[in-house]
Amino acid sequence: MSSSSTTTGNNVFEVGEYVTLLVSVQAQSCCSKSSPAISVPPPKPLLIATPSAKGDFPLLLFLHGYLLHNSFYSQLILHIASHGFIVIAPQLYTVAGPDTSEEIKAAAAITDWLSAGLQYVLPPDVRPSLTKLGLAGHSRGGKAAFALALGYTTTSLKFSALMGIDPVDGMDKGKQTPPPVLTYVPRSFDLDMAVLVVGSGLGEVKKNPLFPPCAPKGVNHEDFFNECRAPVSYFVVKDYGHVDMLDDDTKGFKGKATYCFCKNGKAREPMRRFVGGVVVAFMKAYLEGDHTDLMAIRGGKEIGVPVALQTVKFLV
Template sequence: MAMTITAYAVFKLGDRQVKLVTVEKTSPSLPPFPLLVATPVEGSGIFPVILFVHGYLLRNTFYSELIQHIASHGYIVISPQFAGCDANADCESTGEVIKWLSSSGGMSTFLPSGVGGDMTKLTIAGHSRGGKVAFGVAQGDVITRFTTTNAKISAVIGIDPVDGMSRDRQTEPRILTFKPNSITVNAPVMVVGCGLSDEKKNPFFPPCAPEGVNHRDFFAECRSPAWYFVVKNYGHLDMLDDDTKGFKGIATYYLCKNGNGREPMRRFVGGLIVAFLNYQLGGDSGDFEDLQNNPETCPVILSEVSFR
């Protein structure tokens, strides 16, 4: 089957120049948590906002190449840095960040002149336990308690989400109930799974996304409309940057089963998010339909593509 050019294009960098900004909490007027922001810089415009929650004990800087890929296609991607030890706290903290971003002086403190974020087209996304947090924020009362009326969750994305170590060792808040259609999110949902994430890297560590509380279970409980993509030969941390610094960064290569290099998985996740949001937020379904119908256009092999 011939390769479709449109779907292939989302896996390349977009045509917008991108700036990576670090925003520290140094005064009451700045965000409640440190932020890593990837934003378009050329020209003026208002762009949809993606709030991206990092995985358990990871650094938001480990996702810098992924979020820059997404931003180059016309999105503002904001990744807060949390302590990462308590998912309940991360849900609350995510609400605080959304409230600050929704305030009149929020995003203007770090966005380039002439660039603005559209909080009525807000996507909550997250990786690993950050994916669990994304679902927790979207289906809980966090938004109504923390945000102004102009903030609206328009899409939810879980990248290899995990809800604890096993069915009897979930972390709070428990998202999975093991009942079909029990995740009540009032927005389109996409779940991306890694085919190797439920396999052990070595005998000393458990799988990073154990069977029973991983991507398959999240998709099984999502209500329609929901999309599901499983990448065959890549692992739980393969969408991170190649160069992840420090002890935590080195550990990312030894804790989870890995595929053959991170770059293809990173391009796939970035391009898939762009295609999904172009469809959900902009009404342009071409790229998303192309890559579903012609998976050979993807830089990775997909073992499952589902929709309901």
């Protein structure tokens, strides 16, 4: 476990009041320092960001983007955890083809594991509120999150809030990866929960002529929003790209590639703070019943929003 520094502010775009920990859990029982030995190991390796203080905390299952490491989201999930949430970020795969079916099944299996195993890998006196469960995913992970919420496979726990962070359903309209999620029928998603969709203004812009945009029009955030029914909140961040919510320092070949294949903004920190803050505001609204921060962001009130917003829409 490792601690992160905190401040004691309530602004959702700043670090919250809780001291946080990162916990790594392997998919098999072991006795390494980084992974507690448990009798019910998870089906996939996990990175968990959690408050260290005593209390009952809502949960967020966060699914990573295509070919990315869950560790690339460490700063983001620690930000969310510092506001009083437990974030479970599985490593769904390291290499994958176009079909997302197996990662959707893996996400469902991890959801089912939460009841049996999560308590045993958390700090003492940190208790997960299994009835307050959110689901989020970035890029292809956003597509997988929507598929899981739409019932492509069943889970033993019920999600109460769904968040797509620049979700992508393929290479272009007509080139969806299987199984397709978008139907291109407005308000067709039959979701029994509130939805947040966050888009990047530069996601549909090519980084260079050799590669397609990372979030191309026809299969991106705009299409996901158009198929959601109320209640749904939709924000598009101007001047930032598809992977600008990742850690500043993403190591290895895959980490360096995140700076090469997608059009990026000038820095990642503002986009990461916005994504972390709006996710916190959304979960406070729909898991805890406090809509104050989400309504302030929707209404354009000054609460320290760290980015310029290109689009703000919502259906209630």
